[in-house]
Each structure stands twice: as structure tokens, then as C-alpha cells.
Amino acid sequence: MPGIDECLLEAMALPGARGAALVDWSSGLALGTIGESPVGDHETTAAETAELARAAAEYESFACADPGPAHGGGTGPVDPAVEDLIVTTRSGFHVLRFVETSFDSSVFLHVWLDRAEGNLAFARIKLRSLAEGLVLR
Amino acid sequence: MTTPATATNAFAAVSPLLTRLAEERATGALLRDRGTLFLEDGRIVHAESPATPGLDVLLTTGGGLAPERWREAVDRAGARRQVARFLVDSGGLAGGELEICHVAAIFDAAFFALSPGSGPSRFRRGATHWIGSVRSVPAAAVERETRRRRELLDAVWPYPLLDTAPVVPRAAAPGQTVTARQRILLDRADGLRTPADLAWLLGRPAFHTLLDVRRLAAAGLVETPHSPAPPPVEVPLPDWMTQAQSPDVALLRRLRDALEASL
Numbered sequence: 332m333p334g335i336d337e338c339l340l341e342a343m344a345l346p347g348a349r350g351a352a353l354v355d356w357s358s359g360l361a362l363g364t365i366g367e368s369p370v371g372d373h374e375t376t377a378a379e380t381a382e383l384a385r386a387a388a389e390y391e392s393f394a395c396a397d398p399g400p401a402h403g404g405g406t407g408p409v410d411p412a413v414e415d416l417i418v419t420t421r422s423g424f425h426v427l428r429f430v431e432t433s434f435d436s437s438v439f440l441h442v443w444l445d446r447a448e449g450n451l452a453f454a455r456i457k458l459r460s461l462a463e464g465l466v467l468r
Numbered sequence: 469m470t471t472p473a474t475a476t477n478a479f480a481a482v483s484p485l486l487t488r489l490a491e492e493r494a495t496g497a498l499l500r501d502r503g504t505l506f507l508e509d510g511r512i513v514h515a516e517s518p519a520t521p522g523l524d525v526l527l528t529t530g531g532g533l534a535p536e537r538w539r540e541a542v543d544r545a546g547a548r549r550q551v552a553r554f555l556v557d558s559g560g561l562a563g564g565e566l567e568i569c570h571v572a573a574i575f576d577a578a579f580f581a582l583s584p585g586s587g588p589s590r591f592r593r594g595a596t597h598w599i600g601s602v603r604s605v606p607a608a609a610v611e612r613e614t615r616r617r618r619e620l621l622d623a624v625w626p627y628p629l630l631d632t633a634p635v636v637p638r639a640a641a642p643g644q645t646v647t648a649r650q651r652i653l654l655d656r657a658d659g660l661r662t663p664a665d666l667a668w669l670l671g672r673p674a675f676h677t678l679l680d681v682r683r684l685a686a687a688g689l690v691e692t693p694h695s696p697a698p699p700p701v702e703v704p705l706p707d708w709m710t711q712a713q714s715p716d717v718a719l720l721r722r723l724r725d726a727l728e729a730s731l
Contacts, residue, residue: 335567335603355572357676359620360613362571374612389647432565433532435671436572437649465564 333464335363342440345457347448349423352377353430356384357437369423369443376441384427384439387413415455424449428458432466482582482611485589490607496718497595500588503581506597511604514570514597515577518705520674521667523573523599529671533560542598550600570602576673578610579617594718617675624679625686629693631678632700634660636691646689653680654689662700 333341335353342351343365350366354377361377368376387393394412416427424444432438440458444451481487486498486505493510503517516522527533537560545554552570555561580586621628635657640646646654656669667677684690 334563335571338564353568358575358617358673358679360572360575362568374616378616389649391645391647394648430568432568433561434527434530434565434569436568437676438568465568466562467564468559468562 333461333467335465336365338440338461338465339363339365341461342442342458345442345444345454346450347445349443349445350376351440351442352380353438353440354381354384355436355438356381356388362438367443380425380427380439380441383418384416384429385437387416387427388429388437415458417451417455419451420446422446424451424454426451426454426458428455428462430462430465482614483589485591486582486607486611489591494591494593495596496591496593497597498581499590499592500581500586502583502586503577505578505581505610506595507607508596508601508604510607512574512578512607512610513601513604514599515574515581515610516597517577517580517674518703519580519664520573520576521671523569525668526569526573526671526673527561529669532565545600546598548600549596549598551598552600552602567603570599571605572673574605575610575613575617576675579614579675582611582614592716592718594716594721621678621682625682625692627682627685627692630663630681630685630690632662632664633693634662635666635681635684636693637684638689638691640689644687644689650680650684650689653677654684657690 339351339353342348348366350364350368350373352364352368352373353362354360355362359378359381361373364373364377370376370379413429415429416425418425418427423446426442426444428440430436430438430440440462442454442458444454483498483500489496489498489507490510495508496506498505498507502519503515505512506514521529524535524538528535528538533555537555537558541551541554541558541560545551552566556563556566621631635653636659637654637657653666653670656666661669663677663681664674666672666681667674670677681690685692
């Protein structure tokens with residue numbers, strides 16, 4: 332049963348991984364962090380990536396407004412139709428993967444990869460399995 | 469270089485007692501009017517506040533965890549103080565999910581427990597919580613986050629009255645986007661419910677609801693109150709909170725030791 336720390340450790344095992352975090356996009360809280368932050372402060376990075384994730388998760392053009400068939404509306408969790416976000420910079424990659432929980436939450440995994448060593452396609456696949464592992468019973 | 473007095477105040481410790489307890493690596497419960505922080509070796513392992521929905525509400529409202537499973541865990545593992553472990557081991561909840569929900573609940577309750585109007589602090593050395601060990605957070609991180617949250621609310625829309633007043637929705641402007649999460653909240657805002665009421669109803673952390681309401685007000689989707697809200701009604705602490713307090717074991721041990729020493 333992997334917890335937050337195990338999940339972040341595995342993310343750091345990705346080739347070229349420089350830092351990783353589990354962040355709540357509603358509040359900007361870092362639930363767990365590991366490695367480096369691009370700005371030297373994980374809490375600042377969490378607040379900034381949360382703004383980006385919130386925009387993607389909430390705007391209708393990305394996140395279709397109608398709840399998925401599994402939830403059928405009600406007060407249950409809103410299906411995060413957005414799976415992941417990728418930001419490429421001259422020196423690195425950022426992959427943000429949304430985590431679906433059985434309760435109402437707003438959490439994503441963020442991994443920062445070195446551009447020369449990182450493999451974007453592999454990172455995406457790995458983050459998907461890590462996000463699923465966090466909620467696996 | 470000297471810092472101006474105002475800046476010093478802004479960066480003053482949220483709770484000097486908490487800072488000291490963390491330095492002492494203390495174990496016990498820090499009790500304040502608006503909530504309780506549980507420490508173990510100076511790190512915060514749990515927090516609860518009458519202003520925030522507890523783990524039970526957060527986990528069961530969405531239907532992810534059946535209320536019966538929560539009750540079963542409290543009944544069977546509460547006395548051993550291993551409710552969290554029981555929930556995960558019995559397959560009721562994923563380990564990662566529990567950690568996510570628990571850490572969110574700690575920061576949520578701490579925000580209210582450490583709020584400026586939360587009154588004097590008392591510390592019950594040795595007290596522990598029945599939820600058991602999940603994950604711990606450094607006290608300094610909780611203080612930093614609490615300060616950041618206060619600033620964030622005012623940066624979004626500086627009207628603190630919104631935090632306690634009933635939420636009154638306003639019609640969206642033509643073409644204005646209302647997101648799915650916002651719509652769920654607005655649908656349940658009947659003009660009487662406060663952000664705290666909505667937090668319970670939706671099974672969302674109380675701070676998240678305060679923040680969402682401020683964002684909605686800033687977007688013109690919720691009325692911004694201009695007169696002071698009526699004082700909040702005093703709600704007595706629910707039984708599960710008061711009954712959860714264990715006898716002061718540390719004090720009893722000291723008494724026993726003193727008695728034995730005098731024999």
C-alpha cells in the first residue's frame with residue numbers, strides 16, 4: 332500500500348527527475364515534496380503549479396462540465412476529466428498528473444524533469460500508474 | 469539590518485506556545501478555543517476543530533467510504549488508537565487516500581485552531597488521539613501554511629465577512645463561466661447556509677469552502693455582504709470530540725510515582 336512518500340520516491344526514480352510534489356490545487360498546499368524546486372522553495376512551486384492545475388481542472392473547455400456516469404451528479408467527487416498537464420521549458424519538463432480519489436479532493440502529482448535526461452512519454456505513463464497506486468486498495 | 473515593527477508582527481509566530489512545544493519535541497494535545505493540535509515528538513500528527521468537517525465527514529460524504537465502515541473502525545480500533553490503520557488494513561480505504569485526506573484535514577483544522585481569535589492555549593502533555601499514526605507534519609510548516617492561507621484569502625477578495633455570513637448566490641453574467649465545482653457549491657447555497665454549513669454538506673475542507681466563496685464573490689457569483697454578519701450561534705462540542713479525550717495519563721503516572729516514592 333504505497334503512501335505519499337513512496338509515491339514521490341518512485342517519481343524521483345524517473346530518468347532526469349529533479350523534484351516532485353503532491354499538491355492540492357484548490358488551496359495550493361504541498362502535501363508532500365521531494366528533491367529540488369525550480370525556485371528553491373517547494374511551497375512557492377506548489378502554489379504556482381496549483382494555479383495552473385486549477386485553471387485546467389475547472390475551465391469547461393478542458394474539463395467537461397457534466398459529471399461522469401460513475402458519479403451521476405450529487406455531492407460526489409467531480410470527475411477530473413483532465414488527466415495531465417505538460418509544460419516544456421528550454422531546460423526541463425513539468426508533468427502534472429491529477430489524482431482521482433474516492434472522496435471530494437483536488438490533488439495532483441507534479442514532477443520536474445531535466446530536459447536532456449528526461450523522457451516525457453515514459454514520465455507520463457509512470458505518473459499515471461503512480462496516481463492510480465495512491466488510491467489502490 | 470533592522471526590520472520595521474509592522475513587518476515583525478506580520479512574521480511573528482502564529483502560536484509561540486506551539487513553536488516552543490515543537491522545539492521541546494513535546495507529545496500531547498494543544499487545546500485552543502477553535503481547535504486542538506496533537507503533537508508527537510514536536511511534530512503535528514493530528515488536528516481537529518469544531519469549525520471544520522472531521523475525517524469521517526470528508527471520507528464518507530462522497531460515498532467513497534460507507535459510514536458503517538467508519539463506525540466499525542472507530543468501534544473496533546478506537547480503544548487501541550489505531551483507527552487509521554484499521555481502515556486501510558480492512559480495505560475500506562487506500563493508504564494513499566487516507567494520507568491525502570488526513571494531511572488536508574490537519575492543515576484545515578490548524579488554520580482555525582491557530583486563528584487570532586482562538587483564545588488562550590493549554591497543553592495536555594501525553595494526550596494522544598484515537599485516529600492513530602498516519603503522517604506527521606512539522607509544526608513550522610503548519611504555521612507557515614496557516615499564515616499563507618490568511619494572506620491568500622485576502623489576496624483573492626478582502627472581505628472577511630464572507631467567511632461567516634450566509635452565502636447568497638448571484639446570477640452569472642451572460643457568457644460567464646461557472647465551473648462544475650462552483651456549480652455544485654452554488655446549487656446548495658440557499659441564502660441561509662454559511663460557508664461552514666456548505667463544507668459539511670459537500671464533504672470539503674472548511675478552508676477550501678471559504679476560499680471558493682471568496683473566489684465566487686470576487687467573480688460576482690456570490691453577494692459580498694456589506695453589514696456585519698450576526699454573531700455565529702455557539703454550537704456545543706459534539707460528543708465524539710469530548711468523549712475522545714483520554715484521562716491525563718501523564719499526570720496520573722506522575723501521581724502514582726509520587727505516591728510510590730512516599731511509601
